[in-house]
Amino acid sequence: MDFETIPGVGEKTAAALSELDDPARALEAGDVAELARAPGITEGRAAAIARAAIRRRHDDDGDFLATDRAREVYRDVLSLLRERTVTAYAGKRVETLFPTSSASRIDEVREFAREAVERTPESDVLAALEGVEPLEPASGLRVRERCLATLDAERYAAAKDAFPELSVEIVEDARDLAELARSYSTVVALDETFAGVDVEGDVRVRPDAAENPDEIVPERVLAFFAGNRGRVQAAADVHEAAGLDAPCDLDALRDALSRVDEDGTVVGDEELDRLAAAVDDLDTAVSAAESVANDRLRDAIRERDVTIEGTDFLSLVEQGARVDSLLSRELEDEYDAAVEAARDHLVETLNLEPEEADVAVRAFTDDAAFPVERDEEMVSRLRTELKAGRDRRAARLKRDLAADLATLRAPAEEMVDSALELDVELAVSRFARDFDCVVPEFDGEGFVVEGGRSPLLDVAFEAVEPVDYGVSGVTLLSGVNSGGKTSTLDLVALVVVLAHMGLPVPAERVELERVSELHYYAKTQGTLDAGAFESTLRDFRELADGEANRLVLVDELESITEPGASAKIIAGILEALDEQSATAVFVSHLAGEIREASSFEVAVDGIEAVGLRDGELQVNRSPVKDHLARSTPELIVEKLAGEDGSGFYDRLLEKF
Structure with missing residues (x-):
């Protein structure tokens, strides 16, 4: 596999990935833990590589989130997911979930999410996950009481690379070997020539040393498990608490771990x-x-x-x-x-x-x-x-224990990886449970949201009023100030992003079209200067020439310039989007003016204020279809007219 074909992967990163046992599988699975084992690659970098590889595999161009506000909503989604992870790994791993127009990627994640939401986030499982981290290779190991010896210069160079923990010596004959045996507890001769040579001391002839590194340097295995003992034990606890099938006998694993100290010393032998x-x-x-x-x-x-x-x-x-x-x-x-x-x-x-x-x-x-x-x-x-x-006993115990642990290394790695992936699944499950989510249906045109509640609001989720809203085609959304127009757009954007990530959405039911891009334009603060105004118009010009199956959400575009001009400009933009048969929702206080300036029948929905109580608006948060909502001033004048019989307020009310 040519790793450099993955966007963002250069020659150095490709070389690091090639050192993994099965990098193609890790990239295929988005296995961040395995990719992070490559030399010099952090978990964050591994997540980015995995995300790029997934995009390449599903032919995703990465352009789904087409505006800054759309990307902000996605970041908010990631934050909600990360808040529900336990391990730092899972916090990085959720970044491989992203919104896309690729049906194959959406289906892939939907299958993962279906299984994830079946997981129950039990407290003992979450507590056990706190001790799980990706396994780290042993580093800085040096064994001084043992050395390798060889007659051959090439074999010497190979041994130096294969066994950095040991001293490697060039010898000329058995006399040199005997001299080494007086300086080291054990000498491992790499040449078959020395077989049968009678030398005083512990001298072993192992031409097969390179094929059996754990036998030559058992400290390598012991140091690995000593450094990762807590993580492996925590992963074992997770499997037991969650009722997962462990890839090895956990009692045997714990027994073996109990025999190695934190510094790699064998313990427990009288x-x-x-x-x-x-x-x-x-x-x-x-x-x-x-x-x-x-x-x-x-x-x-x-x-x-x-x-x-x-x-x-x-x-x-x-x-x-x-x-x-x-x-x-x-x-x-x-x-x-x-x-x-x-x-x-x-x-x-x-x-x-x-x-x-x-x-x-x-x-x-x-x-x-x-x-x-x-x-x-x-x-x-x-x-x-x-x-x-002592040294003979320790060496034998090291070899025996290393042999036991070597057979457990692959299962231990698999068990830790499974525990880390479980954390990702539980984060999705917790998200779905915390926000009463449902699996969306990709069908029809536009979108329909029933009982949608946004977790992005600055109130407790339980206090959020459910919203029903659906749009197909180009629509204006009217309503009173603080009536919930922006939060409705946020809800739609959130639902669309989650659905295109392949994840459950916070609603009772959602049906939507699979779109190619999400364009969400936030409300502009104040009138734009000439240059910024021109730049904004260029953005919408490109949008009008784009693909038909985009979703466009715009919040009060009229604030970019004078109201009279804004109504005409928005009307022109809506006409272009209507010709594309695009789905678009424009929030505006100029719905009436825009409709009059448009060359086609623009749909207008309204978030209706049902009245005032103690100075507070009473609002029906779900937009009413084909309804131009009354403004806040109109409601106030109407209230005053009902309280005053002079007729002044009645005449004002007739102006609306």
Whole structure:
């Protein structure tokens, strides 16, 4: 697959994508988590790549949202979805959902949404999702007690690339190999030539090392699971709470995870713990054993009367006052007992095995001396043997645990990805439930919205009054100020955007035409200057020459210039859109004037104010078809006329 054919993907990004196991599948599925595993690609960038790949696959030009206001509505939709995600990943993943005119893409997402709304967003599932994040590769790993060795320069270069965690050495013969074995706990020879060579130390001949990296560097697997343990465990919790089929035995997975510490160390093995503690405590234990021996010997000397004949005393002086012979002759039994106590203390304190104890007892000599002192050579030998035993045990445990975890890596990745995708599904489900959504029907022309309620209003959703409205063709929408004309346009735009994303919409029923573009023009603040006015007219000129199946929503275009001129300009625009058989809703306070200036019968709908109560408008939020709504001033004059019998207000009322 040529990744550079995807819009926005250059040579560097394409090279990064090619390092994935199956990038074509990830792009096909919009798998943001997998794409983000490519080197140097963040989740945000992965979402953009996935979105571009989806557009390319469905032949979508990305022009559906044709105006700034249309794009604002889409951003509002994304915000509502993101607010209902738990993970940062899902917040990025929802960005791969976008409005389009592509029937295949809409159907694809509608199928996803149908399954998503069946999900129940249980609180324990949402709580478990808080710990789920995309898995991270192990980084910065360095293993210093093991090295690779080879006779061949090319094999050396390949090993350097394949095993960055290890030192790789060039050797010329078995003598060099033996020298390495004295410096490293384990040497892995990559050449078949060394098979059968007798070298002291832990030397393994593995020509197949590159094909079995987890066996050569088990720390790689352990570091991966150590760094991602919390995420994997959280994903397992999500599967259990949501009743999802896990891709592996969760008990076995948790057991394996419990055996690796957060730094990648194998834990939970009593023998390894014993050896590690013995190495760490050796010097302290030896010092304590010396104290045991000397305290006993000192006490014995205090309690004994030792008689020294003159010739013996003279001999001791001549020998430099050594007491070895005196101890041997007078306190032999006490010395032996003191040394035996020291040995017992050392063996018991370090919990040594019999073969280790054989070395430990030689840390204190049988030759009488005071004070009793360790034999440093024997202590060093004991330390070496304990370390070797510890490292051998740790290496075997690492290999065994890494072998177990290696078989669980793919299932763990699948489980985490499933949990993250579940968060996306639950966000759609929560959106649909929170806003009483329904799956829209693509049928007929224009749009019909029944019981629509916009979640974009600055009131609690429960307090939003439902709106019924449908339009086919070109229509003017009239109504009083603050009657809900703009919010009705917002509702229509929201429904159209969601429907063309393939998602449920906040209404009791929606039927609409699949349109090619949404043009939504927001209300202009104040009269435009000549340049801005000209630019606006150019926009509408291009709109009038465009495709027939666009939806055009315009809010009070008359504010761009003087009312008289505005009515004529809007009438001309409506005529062009009518010739296209386009669907358009223009909100205007000049509906009557525009209708008079138009060369065709313009439909006029009205949001009717039913009266005033305590100074507040009482409004029927659903537009009335074929009805020019009364203005707020007319309602106020009508109210005053009913309260005053002078006839003044009646004459004013006749002017409307």
